[in-house]
Amino acid sequence: MNLKLLRLLALAGCTLPAVGYVAAQATPAPAASAVESRSINDWLMRMHEASRKRSYIGTFVVSSGGAMSSAKIWHVCEGDQQMERVETLTGAPRSIFRHNDQVVTFMPDHKVVRSEKRESLGMFPQLLQSADGRIADYYKVKQEGAERVAGVEADIVLLVPKDNMRFGYRVWTEQKKGLVVKLQTLDTDGKVLEQAAFSELQLDAPVKMDKLLQMMGKVEGYRVEKPVLVKTTASAEGWVLKAPVAGFKPMSCYKRPATANPVPGEEPLQWIFSDGLASVSVFVEPFDRQRHERESSLSMGATQTITRQLDTYWVTVMGEVPMATLKLFANGLERKK
Incomplete structure (x- = not known):
């Protein structure tokens, strides 16, 4: 839809x-x-x-x-x-x-x-x-x-x-x-x-x-x-946002198995934030050199998208917010030590 x-x-x-x-x-x-x-x-x-x-x-x-x-x-x-x-x-x-x-x-x-x-x-x-x-x-x-x-x-x-x-x-x-x-x-x-x-x-x-x-x-x-969605928390999956983005609070977090037998701990993750009207989704998945060629930014109408590589992971941030707001999410995501 x-x-x-x-x-x-x-x-x-x-x-x-x-x-x-x-x-x-x-x-x-x-x-x-x-x-x-x-x-x-x-x-x-x-x-x-x-x-x-x-x-x-x-x-x-x-x-x-x-x-x-x-x-x-x-x-x-x-x-x-x-x-x-x-x-x-x-x-x-x-x-x-x-x-x-x-x-x-x-x-x-x-x-x-x-x-x-x-x-x-x-x-x-x-x-x-x-x-x-x-x-x-x-x-x-x-x-x-x-x-x-x-x-x-x-x-x-x-x-x-x-x-x-x-x-x-x-x-x-x-x-x-x-x-x-x-x-x-x-x-x-x-x-x-x-x-x-x-x-x-x-x-x-x-x-x-x-x-x-x-x-x-x-x-x-x-x-x-029937797509399998496993409810979880970003913290439980080893992710944090170094600094809050003004007005946006975490709403939910899901693991989305991409295959019938996903590698434990490597299922794609979706972390959702909202300020009550606008929402932002942060997707994290294992980096795949064949699929993830280069980092990019894309604007299509009100929908903005940023992709970037973070160590061995590929991060996609998407939302109907200014690109600068998405960059705060993309730059703030961090793997817990």
């Missing part, structure tokens, strides 16, 4: 991608006042509640780095149960079903179905229900008027970062209930890096959860794969 689509769903409350240490010592963002924190948290929680209480069908379009992709979404809520079906309309055919934390992806070209559980990365709304108010510490909200999107009237709100360690967001929310209908990711100068929006949207659509569940379970004729 497209990273931007995942972010929009995350914003809607669903469970669903060489600077030295001088930059790391930059003055931290000032703590948010109680009023600021309440304002941004109330606004984010309104978006979350809008998704929980509304069913809809829509076509979702993503524009990033000169490329465009689209998908059709069916979304339904029944009590605490959340269900979605996403059909890609561009690129390789994919059908993605999500029931709460269970995600099933159909790949008809290969007759493969991938079934896995995906945990929340600790983004809101879970973050708002804790004592941690770091979203308001690192972002502020500005109202920017109203506009019509996909046939509905929407309020426009700007999420402005208080430092240069993260990107900003311009968000359009449907006026009556607050459902996210459009999202832009902005660089540190306010330039649009990526845009995601519904081109058509039917609110309160007659989507049936039982029908989607039946479709999700029809795996006859497909090879079912």
Whole structure:
């Protein structure tokens, strides 16, 4: 599923991608006042509640780095149960079903179905229900008027970062209930890096959860794969970050066996960080001279990627944050002695 689509769903409350240490010592963002924190948290929680209480069908379009992709979404809520079906309309055919934390992806070209559980990365709304108010510490909200999107009237709100360690967001929310209908990711100068929006949207659509569940379970004729994810901690695997990156906290860490018989202690590792809105993943795997040719940096829309060799390991850092922020993660990773 497209990273931007995942972010929009995350914003809607669903469970669903060489600077030295001088930059790391930059003055931290000032703590948010109680009023600021309440304002941004109330606004984010309104978006979350809008998704929980509304069913809809829509076509979702993503524009990033000169490329465009689209998908059709069916979304339904029944009590605490959340269900979605996403059909890609561009690129390789994919059908993605999500029931709460269970995600099933159909790949008809290969007759493969991938079934896995995906945990929340600790983004809101879970973050708002804790004592941690770091979203308001690192972002502020500005109202920017109203506009019509996909046939509905929407309020426009700007999420402005208080430092240069993260990107900003311009968000359009449907006026009556607050459902996210459009999202832009902005660089540190306010330039649009990526845009995601519904081109058509039917609110309160007659989507049936039982029908989607039946479709999700029809795996006859497909090879079912269940990727193995072993929950762990970076420390237990021998890794530390020498200095914290402002606002980003570790959310989860997994070992991802790449083969049926991985060498113990050499399974690829994914360490995930978040500031409550943006996330960064640090991947570590054994260095392979045939596959890992040279270190590189890559920007594609809002998604930034850095690769580097660290002793006998290959490190890939990826996230929708400024490249300088990724470099702090890449340069700060250290193997424990």
